[in-house]
Amino acid sequence: MNGEFEYIAWLCERTRPDPRMLLGPGDDAAVLRPPQRALLATTDMLMDGVDFHLAEVGGVRAGRKALAANLSDLAAMAAHPYAALVSLALPQHPPIPGLSTRQLAEEIDTGIRTLAEAFDLPIVGGDTNSWAAPLAINITLLGEADERGYVTRGGAQAGDWIFVTGPLGGSILGKHLDFVPRVREALALLAAAPLHAMCDISDGLAADLFHILEQSRCSAVLRAQDIPIAPAAVTLSQQTGRSPLEHALQDGEDFELIFTLAPDQAQRLLDHPPIPHLTPIGVCLPDLPPTLWLELPDGRRQPLPPRGWSHPM
Amino acid sequence: MNGEFEYIAWLCERTRPDPRMLLGPGDDAAVLRPPQRALLATTDMLMDGVDFHLAEVGGVRAGRKALAANLSDLAAMAAHPYAALVSLALPQHPPIPGLSTRQLAEEIDTGIRTLAEAFDLPIVGGDTNSWAAPLAINITLLGEADERGYVTRGGAQAGDWIFVTGPLGGSILGKHLDFVPRVREALALLAAAPLHAMCDISDGLAADLFHILEQSRCSAVLRAQDIPIAPAAVTLSQQTGRSPLEHALQDGEDFELIFTLAPDQAQRLLDHPPIPHLTPIGVCLPDLPPTLWLELPDGRRQPLPPRGWSHPM
Structure with a gap:
């Protein structure tokens, strides 16, 4: 016996029974009770130096972020978390003085498991590896559709109001690590109103x-003065020289939800908001090809380029 | 638009409709029709320098191996492939002269997709990243249990015969890249006989x-002269000075199946073998703690250490 298998035994001991999990970690595959409604599946790989700086944030926050980003993807569909699988490529020499590979693995597991428990999510399997390269964490998250269905990016219609679930911008100052994925908020919204599109x-x-516009084949205009701006966007603005609004429009990893719904439903939602911080920020337009506009306080409209973070290839 | 999103659009175009896939790549999560029987889930991360040497094997074979290893895990449970998700951490400077990151991604996809099609498996989602480090490929494979159930590592019983599905050893000379995962063979075996344990x-x-013995709480003895030895084990033996038998017993990544079943069923299986290369190699014993023995041609038994590949941690 040695490192990898001892660690897997440690993981198995930490695994609690769950009615969705017929067979947990320790075999060639996990076995799950099939969900009754549609099965959702999403996967995200997070890497040291790209999605976090391990030497600065430590294993707990790196692990937590990896699961949180996946939960956010399920939230974007308004689905219920069902089971998670965790793969690690661990550095043989972690960039944290005095921390062994095994200790790093335990830290990552703690970060993942603490968040998983908060969302009643069993970790049913995974794959543990080590190599002479930086940390990579891959999580695959399975979900079950709500009884009301699920929400895609493709259902927005001309006339729909566009909402966000919280203030935006400057996430890099901390929120990108410690945000709470909007799983409960998405389900509360779906229970309150027929959502047309969400991400x-x-x-x-x-x-x-813009992803919603492309999938839904429509355009949209955002009202500049209605975009909710996070305090962090203001702080970051003082460092970058770019305006807080620019940060709110273009910074990645806010992990809030954008969604659209019909105007009458939107008004009802605002009359009885099921969650705090709901903010209408614009409307969908029938024009094609899909174009995004920003309406300034004086009524002028200017094209809003769909810039954002993307992996260079 | 840029590298990552253009590549995702290219992936979406390559994706064919599948009755199991209600919503394919391009949204925050894939949506699948829930399987009727138990849902299996397994995940494997393969890394350049550990599981393959990208500069030597190229993207097609690296991608193929990543999916084949996952399919082998499903085969070990005797389950039907249902859907796959693929995450890539792509090197920004691939170690292959003249090959761009995008071209490498396409090669990997070709390797994965060709094997997936051979096993009627839809690729329903993924995550594409790039970084200044070597290639890592993570695949999560979902499966559906056969109508006869699934086979774990935990069901072996004293008296069971132990089989393997093919000759062993020397896989590093090539088989570890080009093996055919034993998915069909596992299902044919399960249809022919009640298997007790498999991996x-x-x-x-x-x-x-030894994993089977630990999970099943029993011991076993293997007959040295019955272990089927691959020609590659003999070739490798000439380089390493270790015996072909040692290679057959201890080399990793043969991706054949080991399984056990009751003696009368074992005899029936040998009378009407549903697949070629079926070889009985030993029997399970009631002794505890779980111990593995090797019986030599002269009848003497010696302890067989459960050595094999493991990630150092």
């Missing part, structure tokens, strides 16, 4: 809204 | 059989 803000408000 | 050989025959 989470991972690339940036403009870029992610 | 695939990824760490090595001795190490993986």
Whole structure:
């Protein structure tokens, strides 16, 4: 016996029974009770130096972020978390003085597991590896559709109001690590109103809204003065020289939700908001090809480029 | 638009409709029709320099191996492939002269997709990243249990015969890249006989059989002269000075199946073998703690250490 298998035994001991998990970690595959409604599946790989700086944030926050980003993807569909699988490529020499590879693995597991428990999510399997390169964490998250269905990026219609679930911008100052994925908020919204389209803000408000426009085949205009700006966007603005509004429009990893729904439903939602911080920021337009506009306080409209974070290839 | 999103658009175009896939790549999560029987889930991360040497094997074979290793895990449970998700951490400077990151991604996809099509498996989602480090490929594979159930590592019983599905050893000379995962063979075996326990050989025959013994709480003895030895084990033996038998017992990544079943069923299986290369190699014993023995041609038994490949931690 040695490192990898001892660690897997440690993981198995930490695994609690769950009615969704017929067979947990320790075999060639996990076995799950099949969900009754549609099965959702999403996967995210987070890497040291790209999605976090391990030497600065430590294993707990790196692990937490990896699961939180996946939960945010499920939230974007308004689905219920069902089970998670965790793969690690661990550095053989972690960039944290005095921390062994095994200790790093335990820290990452703690970060993941603490958040998983808060969302009643079993970790049913994974794969543990080490190499002479930086940390990579891959999580695959399975979900079950709500009884009301699920929400895609493709259902927005001309006339729809566009909402966000919280203030935006400057996430890099801390929120990108410690945000609470909007799983409960998404389900509360779906229970309150028929949502037409939704996605989470991972690339940036403009870029992610543009994903909705492309999938839904429509355009949109955002009202500059209605975009909720996070205090962090103001702080960051003082460092970058870019305006807080620019940060709110283009910064990635806010992990708030963008969604659209019909105007009458939107008004009802505002009359009885099921969650705090709901903010209408614009409307969908029938024009094609899909174009995103920003309406300034004086009424002028200017094109809003769907810039945001993307991996160079 | 830029690298990552253009590549995702290219992936979406390559994706064919599948009755299991209600919503494919391009949204925050894939949506699948829930399987009727138990849902299996397994994940494997393969890394350049550990599981393959990208500069030597190229993207197609690296991608193929990543999916094949996952399919082997499903085969080990005798389950049907259902859907796959693929995450890539792509090197910004691939170690292959003249090959761009985008071209490498396409090669990997081709390797994965060709094997997926051979196993009627839809690729329903993924995550594409790039970084200043070597290639890592993570695949999560979902499966559906057969109508006869699924086979774990935990069901072996004293008296069971132990089989392998093919000759072993020397996989590093090529088989570890080009093996055919034993998905169909596992299902044919399960249709022919009630299997008690099964796993695939990824760490090595001795190490993986020991996993079965630990989970099943029993011991086993292997007959040295009955272990089927691959020609590659003989070739490798000439380079290493270790015996072909040692290679067959301890080399990783043969990706054949080890399984056990009751003696009368074992005899029936040998009378009407549903697949070629079926070889009985030993029997399970009631002794505890779980111990693995090797019986030599002269009848003497010696302890067989469950050595095999493991990630140092």
